[in-house]
Amino acid sequence: MKLHEYYSKRLFSEYGIPIPKGEIAKTPKEAQRIAKELDGPVVVKSQVLVGGRGKAGGIKVANTPKEALQHAEDILKLTIKDLPVRMVLVDQAADIKDEIYLGITNDRSARKPVIMASAEGGVDIEEIAHKTPEKIIKCQIDPLMGLQDYQARDLAAGIDLSRDHWRAFGKIAHGLWQAYINSDATLAEINPLVVTGEGQLLAVDGKMVLDDNALFRHPDLEGYRDLDVDAGVEIQAREHGLSYIKLDGNIGCMVNGAGLAMTTMDIIKLFGGEPANFLDIGGGASAEKVSTALEIILSDANVKAVLFNIFGGITRCDVVAKGILEALEEVNTNVPMVVRLVGTNAAEGRKLLQDAAMETADTLAEAAKMAVAAAKG
Amino acid sequence: MKLHEYYSKRLFSEYGIPIPKGEIAKTPKEAQRIAKELDGPVVVKSQVLVGGRGKAGGIKVANTPKEALQHAEDILKLTIKDLPVRMVLVDQAADIKDEIYLGITNDRSARKPVIMASAEGGVDIEEIAHKTPEKIIKCQIDPLMGLQDYQARDLAAGIDLSRDHWRAFGKIAHGLWQAYINSDATLAEINPLVVTGEGQLLAVDGKMVLDDNALFRHPDLEGYRDLDVDAGVEIQAREHGLSYIKLDGNIGCMVNGAGLAMTTMDIIKLFGGEPANFLDIGGGASAEKVSTALEIILSDANVKAVLFNIFGGITRCDVVAKGILEALEEVNTNVPMVVRLVGTNAAEGRKLLQDAAMETADTLAEAAKMAVAAAKG
């Protein structure tokens, strides 16, 4: 789960990281009021969970409260990369001398958190990582030990930070580590961490991504979820324990298991078709779940054929068949369907479906070919 | 540094451990008021940092506020093992069904914290450890991992705690662990942890010992220090960076280094004398420190002779000699003194003292024999 800049920075601030003064506004009037209170130049920043806000016109400096009102008006009308801007952050503008990058994430291959810093902040860190990886100083953190003081110093020295700032930088690194570890984050990032003209360090932009699996430990943070990020059907799917991602093709797929679901997509493509979605119904799916899944697939108007690929293990093929039949009673569709049932109770499942005018297949390749043909009509 | 029962329990309570309702009283009147507010039987408990308060009459049950007043009056007059009772804790009396022991301490040989539980709480745990060690269930805690849930369950199972209480016991164990680790404690102990008639767990008595070396991390806890524990001169010594412990003999010792100071005590005894104190002036002692140390030694009226044993390393013998001379100018004493100076600048030191009518010795054995003879007069 991604946190908005505003919530990320507020969290950082709880861990002693200095952030600019600022408040969230949902209307231009509010933005004006905040700018007035801040008394000086402000930055009006769209709060949407995508990168490239600046380029899209979603971040603007205002020198007067009136300007802030106008900028907020413009920005609140924007839709950036399909996401509507529903609020803006009005922050005191910082006197920026230097921009640093500081972030902590999970290093998958080291199986440890890694803290990273770069003297080149304010730009896309993945781009730096790609083009000039030597400009990023990395340090693995033992998860049982936590960040050590010397590691923060090594980072500061590594990015040639002036020694006057080492102490402040160390405190910020420790604060970020605490925010990361206490929130079960998979990413906690300050970009840029600014050195101001007055010689202060300030977290001007912030980003946090939390581990969905650990949200049970953070009921307070769950409230910060931005529902815009996922399409409506994706939310609906999650609520039913389904994993659904919409794609651009025309062959809907319903599969049990993530790996097999991806494989089904791949094989459709291999035989000349285009998958309309990824959909994993999970293990031991009930008839009701299957029925909801089919409704979701068919809610996509592009879908010209549906391929069911169920490998019965925990999931019983007869239960899946029942779910399909239940859904068909309600949905009433002409979309052709290809069913492949293998494993636990496959025979019973096939028997249930034999009156339902569905094509059945034995192998995955065969099923894919049939679905591709059906979609072509 | 030991914490009073009252502060220990208040700390436990901050970590979610249930404790009886209660308040501290410094006068009988206060005790009466608290008892009235608690509305029911109370326990009036002397707050002194020694064991055996109950046997000394320092813990009494009161059924009425008036009784509480009387008990408090009696108890506040007591001196238990040389310590004056300056305050009492008035706690709501618990309906005790069972008494458990639960404690965490540093296991020196394992180099890890160890958590211990026993079904026989409310009594001296060291006595149980000595007589029936099998009645104490122990579990080492990895300091990098912290207490694990399963370890708390193992303890609960190990002391045959009814399963109804496992969850509550687990929470208390985790609370105690947090109190221990966050306070840099060397001991955190609930004795007894009571199972009440209503089936609740309640920390009826608590004890914490903090690591003096870590108090810089806990300035808030430093305020809880009980100055009565150490004699006045011992406090004075600590303030001057000296380590002084009064003993019952008549030969004062001033030594640099703890091991050598103990050895000096031992050798005095070996040659038939009795040391009056342990005194370590530490490394690199200044003349002023030496002078204060001598004043402290001579403040003990029992002292009939003083033995200086200085092995010059970081400590310079001439500086020590100067300190002795400075002190003698102010103190004006007839107590005979034996000086042994070896190592850095020993010759210079001896020269400084040669006019001061002091006996000097080359070996430690010789010095000790001379001091014993001098004390016998």
Add this chain to the structure above:
Amino acid sequence: MSILVDKNTRLLVQGITGQEGLFHTKKMVAYGTQVVAGVTPGKGGEWVLSGKIPVFDSVKIAKDATGANTSVIFVPARFSADAMFEAADAGIELIICITEGVPVHDMMRVRNYLDHKEVRLVGPNCPGLLTPGEAKVGIIPGNIAIPGNIGVVSRSGTLTYEILYALKNLTMGVSTCVGIGGDPINGTNFIDTLMMFQEDPETEKIVLIGEIGGTDEENAAEYISQHVTKPVAAFIAGRTAPPGKRMGHAGAIVQGGTGLAEDKIKALKKARVKVAQHPEEIPSLL
């Protein structure tokens, strides 16, 4: 004849009285696995499967009483880290964690702790282990594989079953099937398993089933080119998965130019691994 589990495995089930735990215990026992004990804290003294399997309060007690050497974990995600610590500290040699959804910070702690212990963890979020004809530890359906000389290692669940099934249909047998799980941080990876298969005299060929996300397949390819002399066939799922979208579980995500199926396939081919275009092609590549 196998790696990790066989007919001598003495299995303990953590979370045996839960719905999942009990269901799969029945299946494992029916397959012939020696399930010697179960653990559910607070239920010590009970029995499951009509008095066949004793339940204990802790792994330590269970191990002492039954000589269990392997544990399979079915407890809910939020209690899984504790279950793994408990098993490791009790001296269990092999831990298989089936549970899905274990927080990644928990896994970083578990993994770094276990690295200093004499214990192997498989999973979490994995289907477990199957040595056909000997032992089934986890949730892999027992009837989709027959004994043989092919070692199978996979990050996936049902996709693995698909391949086992394809092999069985051609009466090609399996030495051991190892589901290492789909989480980004887990106990046993491809390389660990390849090493064991390479050393196992009864394993003659190896099937590796990977998917998008991370660089484990690339690392495996590097290892194969240097250390594995047995023939390896592979399949990588997710060639059509869009970047930035998590495909079902936390591990399967293409991020910042890494984790792409193409890169994995290229690396494997470079290591002379035959890569199938779809799972049913696997048997023909062996």
Add this chain to the structure above:
Amino acid sequence: MSILVDKNTRLLVQGITGQEGLFHTKKMVAYGTQVVAGVTPGKGGEWVLSGKIPVFDSVKIAKDATGANTSVIFVPARFSADAMFEAADAGIELIICITEGVPVHDMMRVRNYLDHKEVRLVGPNCPGLLTPGEAKVGIIPGNIAIPGNIGVVSRSGTLTYEILYALKNLTMGVSTCVGIGGDPINGTNFIDTLMMFQEDPETEKIVLIGEIGGTDEENAAEYISQHVTKPVAAFIAGRTAPPGKRMGHAGAIVQGGTGLAEDKIKALKKARVKVAQHPEEIPSLL
């Protein structure tokens, strides 16, 4: 000729620009110890001892630049744990922490972390190491010992000097003197050191200097009886120390019936160790 340090030791001083650090660096250099670098964060680029020793910002940089293999720590107690972690993570093989007053929780963490690394820690709260004629690492006065075949290991400071001095007065030489420190939790204990002395061909006799508190001396006695063939003489300080009172440092305290000098002396005698009644008796027991 020695254990742990010798003329090939390339020493780094953590906290070299502090008062203590600088003072003892001078003494160590004067003794002939190869002090190759100092570390003080924020002072990298400076030099001490009239431009003889370079100062670096971190142990890693210092090690890379100078090939230091041993570090001695003089930083204040509250920063000592970090200094030890830094040295260990940088790959320093031997760390000697002189600092007194390191919190015991810090030491539990340090010790448990270091146990998984290829590194030896001596101390904290110790006088360090002296291999007469070769290297002095720490604060043991250099002029109170001459080279020889007696290995000395001690929990104490000045008491150790006393015994070194007594040996020197009889022209008895020392292979290496190891001050393991007086804290309850430290890096190297009696047994570790005894093992090294037993294996060192140039050490022919051993002196062990213990004191009240803990059971390290009893454990050492047990070890001696089983593994040490070289003659050992010992002295235990604190026979007259009253129970419950801490004698100067955290380690020296008699508690709950353990840590008594009598028990230690009894255990050592049982292991055929000659125990001196006072330190000056030691030479005659060898």
